Amino acid sequence: MSNAITVNQLQVSYYGKTAVKNVSFHIEQGNLIGVIGPNGAGKSTLMKAILNLIPIDKGEISFDGKTIKEVRKKIAYVPQRNNIDWDFPIIVRDTVMLGTYPNLGVFHRPGKKEKQWAMECLKQVGMESFSKAQIGELSGGQQQRVFLARALAQKADYFFLDEPFVGIDISSEQTIIKILKQLKDEGKTVFVVHHDLSKVEEYFDELILINQELIESGPVESVFKPELMKQAYQTPFPILNDVGVGV
Numbered sequence: 301m302s303n304a305i306t307v308n309q310l311q312v313s314y315y316g317k318t319a320v321k322n323v324s325f326h327i328e329q330g331n332l333i334g335v336i337g338p339n340g341a342g343k344s345t346l347m348k349a350i351l352n353l354i355p356i357d358k359g360e361i362s363f364d365g366k367t368i369k370e371v372r373k374k375i376a377y378v379p380q381r382n383n384i385d386w387d388f389p390i391i392v393r394d395t396v397m398l399g400t401y402p403n404l405g406v407f408h409r410p411g412k413k414e415k416q417w418a419m420e421c422l423k424q425v426g427m428e429s430f431s432k433a434q435i436g437e438l439s440g441g442q443q444q445r446v447f448l449a450r451a452l453a454q455k456a457d458y459f460f461l462d463e464p465f466v467g468i469d470i471s472s473e474q475t476i477i478k479i480l481k482q483l484k485d486e487g488k489t490v491f492v493v494h495h496d497l498s499k500v501e502e503y504f505d506e507l508i509l510i511n512q513e514l515i516e517s518g519p520v521e522s523v524f525k526p527e528l529m530k531q532a533y534q535t536p537f538p539i540l541n542d543v544g545v546g547v
Contacts, residue, residue, distance in 0.1 A: 308359060320510070321512050322514070350460070350491075351368065351460060375457075376459050386436040402454055421449040442472065452479070461492045505520065
């Protein structure tokens with residue numbers, strides 16, 4: 301399995317208003333992809349549409365030539381933190397064990413092996429000592445690490461994270477990006493909706509730059525250019541230099 305993703309002529313509307321229009325791109329496996337664009341550009345909508353979490357108007361999406369239904373168990377999704385009910389009465393370890401459910405048989409519940417794997421995933425994100433804490437008691441960065449651990453527990457081939465670095469501490473951000481790069485090196489395909497342009501060149505191999513329509517997609521050095529960024533954001537940037545774009 302190559303873990304490649306192909307999107308062809310994708311269009312999505314909300315209440316009759318187009319949110320994403322005619323977006324097409326192809327991503328090969330082993331890439332860490334940043335989805336960037338201004339507020340309201342349709343970044344999260346694009347991700348949700350790819351994952352079949354919202355209806356689409358038209359378009360085709362394939363994962364190594366297969367449909368989302370055929371590869372669903374191999375896709376891990378970390379939503380925006382503000383879309384999660386942090387008051388739900390569940391402890392950290394049990395939250396991570398939820399990631400093991402897609403690979404369990406019908407009517408099976410996690411056992412000793414799954415509990416041990418959940419703890420191993422928590423160790424990878426540096427959160428093993430918080431295994432019995434209630435999820436709502438954690439800081440934003442700690443919560444994001446736990447949800448990454450849940451994604452790791454799924455043993456997925458595709459990872460989708462929606463704004464994972466918003467509202468978290470620098471230590472958590474460094475831990476998360478380190479793990480995402482490791483996943484990429486293992487041949488996983490990793491999608492990240494991202495807003496901090498100062499980290500783009502450091503974090504990603506490829507970019508998808510959109511403002512409802514696709515502006516450009518491809519290697520960072522081909523997309524992260526002043527003229528393309530100005531086209532997407534429809535405003536000049538304070539700093540434009542030979543290295544990239546700064547804000």
